[in-house]
Amino acid sequence: MKVLVAGGAGYIGSVTTEMLCDAGHEVSVFDNLERGHRAAIDPRAQFIQGDLRRPETIEAALKESGAEAVIHFAAYIEVGESMRDPLPFFENNVSGSLNLMKAMVAAGCKKLIFSSTCATYGTPEKMPMDETLPQKPESVYGESKLLCEKIFQWAEQIHGVECVFLRYFNACGATEKYGEDHSPETHLIPLILQVPLGQREKIFIFGDDYDTPDGTCIRDYIHIRDLAQAHILALKPGISGAFNLGNGDGYSVKEVIDVAREVTGHPIPADLEPRRAGDCTRLISDSAKAREILGWKPEYADLRSIVESAWNWHQSHPAGYGDRSE
Ligand SMILES: NC(=O)c1ccc[n+]([C@@H]2O[C@H](COP(=O)([O-])OP(=O)(O)OC[C@H]3O[C@@H](n4cnc5c(N)ncnc54)[C@H](O)[C@@H]3O)[C@@H](O)[C@H]2O)c1
Numbered sequence: 047m048k049v050l051v052a053g054g055a056g057y058i059g060s061v062t063t064e065m066l067c068d069a070g071h072e073v074s075v076f077d078n079l080e081r082g083h084r085a086a087i088d089p090r091a092q093f094i095q096g097d098l099r100r101p102e103t104i105e106a107a108l109k110e111s112g113a114e115a116v117i118h119f120a121a122y123i124e125v126g127e128s129m130r131d132p133l134p135f136f137e138n139n140v141s142g143s144l145n146l147m148k149a150m151v152a153a154g155c156k157k158l159i160f161s162s163t164c165a166t167y168g169t170p171e172k173m174p175m176d177e178t179l180p181q182k183p184e185s186v187y188g189e190s191k192l193l194c195e196k197i198f199q200w201a202e203q204i205h206g207v208e209c210v211f212l213r214y215f216n217a218c219g220a221t222e223k224y225g226e227d228h229s230p231e232t233h234l235i236p237l238i239l240q241v242p243l244g245q246r247e248k249i250f251i252f253g254d255d256y257d258t259p260d261g262t263c264i265r266d267y268i269h270i271r272d273l274a275q276a277h278i279l280a281l282k283p284g285i286s287g288a289f290n291l292g293n294g295d296g297y298s299v300k301e302v303i304d305v306a307r308e309v310t311g312h313p314i315p316a317d318l319e320p321r322r323a324g325d326c327t328r329l330i331s332d333s334a335k336a337r338e339i340l341g342w343k344p345e346y347a348d349l350r351s352i353v354e355s356a357w358n359w360h361q362s363h364p365a366g367y368g369d370r371s372e
């Protein structure tokens with residue numbers, strides 16, 4: 047299939063592009079490189095530089111690529127940033143997505159796979175979390191993703207664009223070539239690994255007074271290879287709707303640090319900090335729907351192998367990808 051990957055120079059987009067190319071798809075990456083890296087784009091894919099906030103650039107990219115489907119990763123992603131400076135999140139995530147859908151309708155492109163998030167649910171009313179839970183986001187970031195889902199639902203109903211919403215839990219891990227290089231980095235696993243890399247002295251644990259066995263927050267860590275595979279499965283005609291993507295296993299912050307100590311052989315000192323605003327106690331996915339309808343089966347579910355894959359990548363890329371445009 048001819049697939050356009052918006053945000054394909056970013057963390058999850060880079061690995062999805064790599065796996066789409068491996069599977070024989072014809073891939074074009076559309077990215078403004080504001081937060082991604084030129085070096086993260088698989089050389090088998092065509093690169094079209096453009097910005098979703100500039101509609102003419104996405105219109106031209108759809109024409110040039112002849113895309114039959116779009117996988118849409120392009121967004122601002124950081125919850126904390128969204129609560130300090132909200133409006134750019136609506137501009138980039140919501141207006142950008144609206145421009146993309148308008149261009150798709152105009153170009154007659156009938157399939158969209160959208161990166162959504164478990165942050166659209168807010169504090170969940172049951173655990174594990176399935177897709178029937180009410181969506182009550184507690185951050186601007188989560189709200190921006192929910193607004194996109196709503197726009198896309200109406201576009202599906204009225205214009206017949208098949209839309210799939212993949213609601214990820216905590217994305218992590220790496221392939222041999224592509225890994226995580228956010229700046230600033232806020233995610234737990236890459237921050238922990240900066241300690242054995244000699245780039246930070248210790249890791250801070252944000253609160254140990256949560257209602258969990260060791261007092262630290264519990265998350266469902268999912269390998270980006272498994273996330274990428276779900277996107278490829280969702281390309282199949284006839285698939286639409288929302289799917290939660292996680293392993294269904296919860297690990298506490300302390301457990302993740304312990305696994306990283308085992309994997310790296312480094313003591314990784316940890317200190318306690320107060321709770322980080324907006325963190326939920328526990329987020330664990332019920333991904334039965336993805337397994338049943340997409341035929342999705344996570345293959346890298348073991349936290350040790352996830353952390354190992356990230357550790358291998360960071361050791362071979364201690365400064366990440368370097369310059370964004372090279
Ligand atoms: N990382 C996670 O744990 C996680 C969890 C849930 C959902 N998500 C979602 O998955 C998607 C990808 O996340 P990621 O970690 O790979 O993020 P990322 O920041 O690494 O990648 C996003 C890419 O989109 C590009 N981009 C942003 N705005 C753009 C625009 N207006 N026009 C063109 N390109 C633009 C950036 O340059 C970057 O390359 C995001 O939509 C994010 O909200 C991520």
Ligand SMILES: O=c1ccn([C@@H]2O[C@H](COP(=O)(O)OP(=O)(O)O[C@H]3O[C@H](CO)[C@@H](O)[C@H](O)[C@H]3O)[C@@H](O)[C@H]2O)c(=O)[nH]1
Nearest residue numbers: 123163165215216232233234237250251252263299322325
């Ligand atoms: O230095 C750190 C960094 C994080 N944490 C904790 O580690 C856990 C995981 O944090 P992080 O890796 O920042 O992920 P989340 O805050 O869970 O958010 C991620 O996962 C969400 C889905 O669960 C996505 O929507 C977000 O985009 C993505 O950033 C949380 O309990 C944090 O409080 C620490 O204790 N110390």
